[in-house]
Amino acid sequence: MKRNAFSVIMATNKENAIWKEAVEAETSTFKQNKGRRKAPFYKVLQGMPIAVDAFRYGKIPGVTAYFLTHAHSDHYTNLSSKWANGLIYCSQETADLIIHVLNVDPKWVKPLQNDVPTTIPSTGGVRVTVIEANHCPGSSIFLFEGLQTANAGDGSFTSPFIGSSRTFRYLHCGDFRASPRHVLHPAIKGKNLNHVYLDTTYLDPKYTFPPQPQVIAACAELAQRLSTLYSHSKGPGNDVQASTVSCTGVAPKSLGKTLVVIGSVSTLLPERWTYSVGKERVVGAVAKRLGAKVYCDARKAGVLRCQSDPELIAMLTSDPREACVHIVPLSLISAERLKGYADSWRDTFTRVVGLRPTGWTFSPPSGAGLVTDISSMLTKAQHRQFTWQDLRQMKGSNVNLQVYAVPYSEHSSFFELTCFALSVEWEKMIATVNIGSEASRAKMNRWFDCWKKEKAKRNEHIVQYRDIDYW
Ligand SMILES: [Zn+2]
Incomplete structure (x- = not known):
C-alpha cells in the first residue's frame, strides 16, 4: 500500500480515535464549545481551508471557503439570511435556490459554472471542478485539486503535508447517484484521487434498485x-x-x-x-x-x-x-x-x-x-x-x-457504488452517511477493502455500462 496522507493519519489504530473525535464533535453542544458546534474532520478538506456542507458549525477556524453540494436541508443546516461567515460556492441552480428560498444574502453566494476548473480565492490556489451529481436539480460533486497549505477546522490532527509540493486531489460526492458519466468526466477519468468523500446512504447489498x-x-x-x-x-x-x-x-x-x-x-x-x-x-x-x-x-x-x-x-x-x-x-x-x-x-x-x-x-x-x-x-x-x-x-x-x-432513488444503489469504486482511481474512501456507530463504519470499511481487492484483480478500468447514464 502506498504511503499517503491518509495511510499516515488513518493507520488503523488512529482511525477510530479520529472518528470518535468526529462523532463527539457532531454531537457536541453549543455550551461545550463557547456557542459553536465543532466541525468533524470530514467536513473540512485535509490541508485546505475549505469546508463542504458545513453550515451548522458557524465560522470554522481557518476556513476561507464554504462549499454547498446541493439544496437539501440536511446539507445546508443553519444556512439562512443571517449567514455571514464566508463565501459560499455552489452551482448556479443551488445558488438561486438558497437565495430564493432561504433568503441568503446574495453577496455571500458565488455560483460556479459546471465542468470548468476554477481557482478559488484565499485557498492557496485550490482549483475546483463542479460536476452534476445526478441527485436533485442543481446538485453537484466537487473535484478539488491543490497543495496542502493550512490546517483548518476543529480536529486535533495536523497534516504532515502542509507546505509540501505534492498536489492532492479530493472528490467530494455530497449526495449523488453514480453513473458512467461521472467516471468518464475529464476531471475524474484516469486521475488519482487521494480522498473520495462518498455518499454511503445505500452502502449495503440489500439496497438493490433499478436504474x-x-x-x-x-x-x-x-x-x-x-x-x-x-x-x-x-x-x-x-x-x-x-x-x-x-x-x-x-x-x-x-x-x-x-x-x-x-x-x-x-x-x-x-x-x-x-x-x-x-x-x-x-x-x-x-x-x-x-x-x-x-x-x-x-x-x-x-x-x-x-x-x-x-x-x-x-x-x-x-x-x-x-x-x-x-x-x-x-x-x-x-x-x-x-x-x-x-x-x-x-x-x-x-x-x-x-x-x-x-x-x-x-x-x-x-x-x-x-x-x-x-x-x-x-x-x-x-x-x-x-x-x-x-x-x-x-x-x-x-x-x-x-x-x-x-x-425511485436519488442516491447510488450498492451496485452503482461498486461500479463507481471499481471505475475510478482512489486511495481512500471516506464515508459521509451512516457514520454514527463504530459497527456501521466497520461494515462500510469492509466493502471499501473488498473494492480495493476486486479493483486490483480487474483488467478493465471502467466497469462496462449499458448506457452512459447507468451501469
Ligand atoms: Zn440530498
Whole structure:
C-alpha cells in the first residue's frame, strides 16, 4: 500500500480515535464549545481551508471557503439570511435556490459554472471542478485539486503535508447517484484521487434498485397506458387500445379524464415551510408523454422556476383543472389519503393515478444482500430490467384510484457504488452517511477493502455500462 496522507493519519489504530473525535464533535453542544458546534474532520478538506456542507458549525477556524453540494436541508443546516461567515460556492441552480428560498444574502453566494476548473480565492490556489451529481436539480460533486497549505477546522490532527509540493486531489460526492458519466468526466477519468468523500446512504447489498432512467420511462409508460381507453375488467395490460385519451385528447365524455398525482414536495411545518427539490424527472417525463400541463402550489412553482429546466417550467399552470399532472406532498400519496384529493377534482377527473416515488420502501429481490463475489453481483445486476409492468399497486387501490409505489432513488444503489469504486482511481474512501456507530463504519470499511481487492484483480478500468447514464 502506498504511503499517503491518509495511510499516515488513518493507520488503523488512529482511525477510530479520529472518528470518535468526529462523532463527539457532531454531537457536541453549543455550551461545550463557547456557542459553536465543532466541525468533524470530514467536513473540512485535509490541508485546505475549505469546508463542504458545513453550515451548522458557524465560522470554522481557518476556513476561507464554504462549499454547498446541493439544496437539501440536511446539507445546508443553519444556512439562512443571517449567514455571514464566508463565501459560499455552489452551482448556479443551488445558488438561486438558497437565495430564493432561504433568503441568503446574495453577496455571500458565488455560483460556479459546471465542468470548468476554477481557482478559488484565499485557498492557496485550490482549483475546483463542479460536476452534476445526478441527485436533485442543481446538485453537484466537487473535484478539488491543490497543495496542502493550512490546517483548518476543529480536529486535533495536523497534516504532515502542509507546505509540501505534492498536489492532492479530493472528490467530494455530497449526495449523488453514480453513473458512467461521472467516471468518464475529464476531471475524474484516469486521475488519482487521494480522498473520495462518498455518499454511503445505500452502502449495503440489500439496497438493490433499478436504474433511474428505466424507472422514469416505466412511470411515463404506465401513466400513458392508464390514461388510455381500456377495458376496466382487463386493466392496463398489453391489450390496450392505441387511442389515447390525453389531457388534450378527445375521449368520449363518459370515460372522463385521468389525473396523475405525483408525490414530491415536503409538507408544511408549523413555523417554516420545508421545500424540497427532487423527483422532477418523473414529473417531467410523465407530463411530456401525456402532453399534459403540470400543476403545483405557488411555492413549489417558485422553487421549480429556480431550476434550469425550461421544458418543465413551460408545462406549469396555476389552473389545477387544466393540468393532468399534479405535484403534491409525498405524504398525500396513499390510497386512503388521496381519496379526498381525488374527490375534490371529480367534476373534471374521473380517475386518479398516484405515483409515490421513494427510495426507501421497495422490497429487494430475494437473495439480494448476499454477495459472495463482486463479479457475479455485477453481472446479475446488469441483466435486470425494469419496465412499467414492474410497478406495483399499493394497498387500497381500485379502478378509479390507483396508487403505485415507485422505486425511485436519488442516491447510488450498492451496485452503482461498486461500479463507481471499481471505475475510478482512489486511495481512500471516506464515508459521509451512516457514520454514527463504530459497527456501521466497520461494515462500510469492509466493502471499501473488498473494492480495493476486486479493483486490483480487474483488467478493465471502467466497469462496462449499458448506457452512459447507468451501469
Ligand atoms: Zn440530498
